[in-house]
Amino acid sequence: MTSLSKIQRVALLAASTTVITAGVLVPTSAFAAAAPVGVVTTTVAGSAGSADAAAQWTQTTDAPSGVTVQLPGQAHTETIDEDGIEARVHDVTTDYGFIRFTVFEGPDDGQGWDLTGSLQKQLDMHNKDAAQSSGATLTGEDVQEGTTAEGLPALDAALTAxxxxxxxxxxxxxGPYMVQVVVLGTTDDQQAMEADYLRVLNGLELSGGDAATRSL
Incomplete structure (x- = not known):
């Protein structure tokens, strides 16, 4: 299976990439998002049920993979290439924290991506950093492996600390890509986070090798 090493820090799901200020999570300077690069956007109506009701939901396309997602605002995009794996990270800051859409690209060895191992390594990396900074340990709860409606391998997990x-x-x-969606904030905004998370997943479109569009 395709494995990730240091590049997993790019898709880290927790406070090692953020700081909590008055209950709001924002990116730290070390992981500050770059200006948008190669992102195709169109503006659509905002979501009244989201934490940031004024946000304009915007279509973001990861050009190399053709994967498209709806995010509450224009994404800041950063590309990292390390150990033969490229990660394109698309971040949007919200009132409660952030939403992150990442596309990993690596050699297609025919074995697929180790989804469970990838998540666990991310958590391990975060918790190692958190221990050094006295941060709370992040855990993955209710981890479920399965498939999408189209039969694509998928993993879902709740994140708690x-x-x-x-x-x-x-x-x-x-196959050659692994897509990850993360919504992170605090329990005070759980309802808004979950509403946004479902909207992101419902707006996620995956482009197959035959250029046909597949929607989750």
Missing amino acids: TDGTAGDTRLIDL
């Missing part, structure tokens, strides 16, 4: 950090993530194996 004792300091009130909470969120959800989904990883999807597309």
Whole structure:
């Protein structure tokens, strides 16, 4: 299976990539998002049920993979290439924290991506950093492996920490690509986070090798 090493820090799901200020999670300077690069966007109506009701939901396309997603605002995009794996990270800051859409690209060895192992390595990396900074340990709860409606391997998990950090993530194996969606904030905004998370997943479109569009 395709494995990830240091590049997993790019898709890290927790406070090692954020700081909590007055209950709001924002990216730290070390992981500050770059200006949008190669992102195709169109503006659509905002979501009254989201934490940031004024946000304009915007279509973001990861050009190399053709994967398209709806995000509450224009994404800041950063590309990292390390150990033969490229990660294109699309971040949007919200009132409660952030939403992250990442596309990993690596050699297609025919074995697929190790979704469970990828999530666990991300958590291990975060918790190692959190221990050094006295941060709370992040855990993956209710981890479920299965498939999408189209039969693509997928993993879903809830993210929790004792300091009130909470969120959800989904990883999807597309062969040469692995797609990850993360919504992270605090338990105080659980309802808004879950509403946004479902909207992101419902707006996620995956482009197959035959250029046909597949929607989750």
